[in-house]
Amino acid sequence: MARKQLRSKRTFFAAPARDVEDVVGSGLCTGCGLCASIVGSAISMGINIEGNMRPLVRGEVAAGKNEQIMAVCPGVSIHGPGRPQRVPIHPVWGPMREIHRSWSSEPIVRQKGAAGGTLTALGRYLLTSGRVHAVLHVRADDRQPWLTISTISRTPDEVLRAAQSRYGPSSPLVNVHRLLDEGKRFAVIGKPCDTSAVRALGSIDPRVERLIPYMLTNFCGGVHSAHVAKAVMRHHGVDELDVVLYRYRGEGWPGPLRVQTRDGTIYDLPYPGAWHMGKFRYELPFRCKICPDGVGEVADISVPDGWILQNGKPVYGEAPGTNVAVVRTPAGEELLHRAVDAGYLELAPVSVEEIEQMHINHHRKAAASVALFALRLMGQRTIRALGYRTKDGLKRAGLRGIFQEFAGTVRRVLAGENREHLI
Known part of the structure; x- marks a missing residue:
């Protein structure tokens, strides 16, 4: 299949993206799949030459549909929460109505889920309690287990089977309109950019507010290219056709990156060494490097790892995992405590200072507005980001x-990192 490279026009203060091809070619696509959900077969999702999940326009996209896509695409604009009243607001972490350490009360969920299994436990509770009829999230691809696909879970056991951290590219939102058309309530568990896209969809589709009562997310440090997984398999001398399991983290805290072949042979890499394999440690899409919201400010609950710390540094050995539950909205607050009351979750105190130590890599988010400004100055297409308290972030940075964010963005543009291919 021909691979067409798209370049944004190098004009001072470049015009906003006009269509999906502009978004991809400018390096601003997140791969969420919402555009494919909106138009159906005219757009499909797949892995491009850079190893990222991206849309391919296969047919004509009507003007009205294109307008809808541009209104909700997180590669065009994202809208933060601003300053909710009577809620503590952190310049990096955003609104923090409540914060807790959290983990699943079910040992099997706590072991199999990412960190403490909090998102898995919440998904299971939502289905068991009848608050939703489905959970839209992701799971490992059965045929290519190093890849990740969108999935719809309708039972608590299906949620558990899909558990585990998935660091690779995915398009979780390709099934949003399928579920909206069913007319039944469902929850979305995705990355911060995915929840931003669904919130934006609510501004043009009134069904979102009625049918998607809960949006849950993690803290996201970026989506690794599929090339990273292939590098890991090459490191072990394994043919990808023989791989039956590719688990980005172990079962437990946090556990090794595991590859298993058809004959039962297991190959492990320790965490975090798996992410520092030569040049592949830098295999993040350009969009991830300029993201204004890696902490899920517009979700109802954000659930990052609750790193176990010794002398201020993370412990990577096996242990019962924990998360941090950052409650953003009244709906999230009510959900968290009902899940605790029903015996699905356990909570313990955590401080903002501890979160600062756990997730120091997210501190650069404070200066994200500088990266977006640098793109505009260089005549590159950029993201419109509103409601992220720019002054507070710059003061914190x-x-x-x-300077580091500005210089880094200029360097990446000059190196062509913001130019990307269609599939």
Whole structure:
């Protein structure tokens, strides 16, 4: 299949993206799949030459549909929560109505789920309680287990079978309109950019508010290219056709990256060493490097790892996992405590200072507005980001952080990192 490289026009203060091809070619696509959900077969999702999940336009996209896509695409604009009243607001972590350490009360869920299994437990509770009829999330691809596909779980056991961290590319939102058309309530568990896209969809589709009562997310440090998984398999000397299991983390805290072949042979890489394999540690899409919201500010609950710390540093050995539950909205607050009351979750205290130590890699988010401004100055297409308290973030980043973000963005553009291919 021909691979067409798209380049944004290099004009001062470049015009906003006009269509999906502009978004992809400017390096701004997140791969969420919402565009494919909106138009159906005219757009399909797949892995492109850079190893990222991206849309391919296969047919004509009507003007009205294109307008809808541009209104909700997180590669065009994202809208933060601003300053909700009577809610503590952190310059990096955003609104923090409540914060807790959290983990699943079910040992099997806590072991199999990412970190403490909090998102898995919430999904199971939502289905068991009848609050939703389905959960839209992701799972490992049965045929190519190093890849990740969108899935719809309708039972608690299906949620558990799909559990585990999935660091690779995925398009979780390709099934959003399928579920909206069913007319039944469902929850969305995705990355922060996915929840931003669904919130934006609610501004043009009134069914979202009625049918999607809960949006849950993690903290996202970026989506690794599929090339990383292939590099891991090459490192072990394994043919990808022989792989039957590719688990980005172990069962437990946090556990090794595991590859298993058809004959039962197991190959492990310790966490975090699996993410530092030569040049592949830098295999993040350009969009991830300029993301204004890796912490899920518009979700109802954000659930990052609750790193176990010793002397301020993470412990990577096996142990019962924990998460942090960052409650953003009244709906999230009510959900969290009902899940606790029903015996699905356990909570313990955690401080903002501990979260600061756990997720120091997210501190650069404070200066994300500088990266977006640098793109505009260089005549590159960029994201419109509103409601992320720019002044607070810049004050937190300081002059050094501002300079580093500006210089880093300029360097990436000059290196062509923001130019990407269609599939």
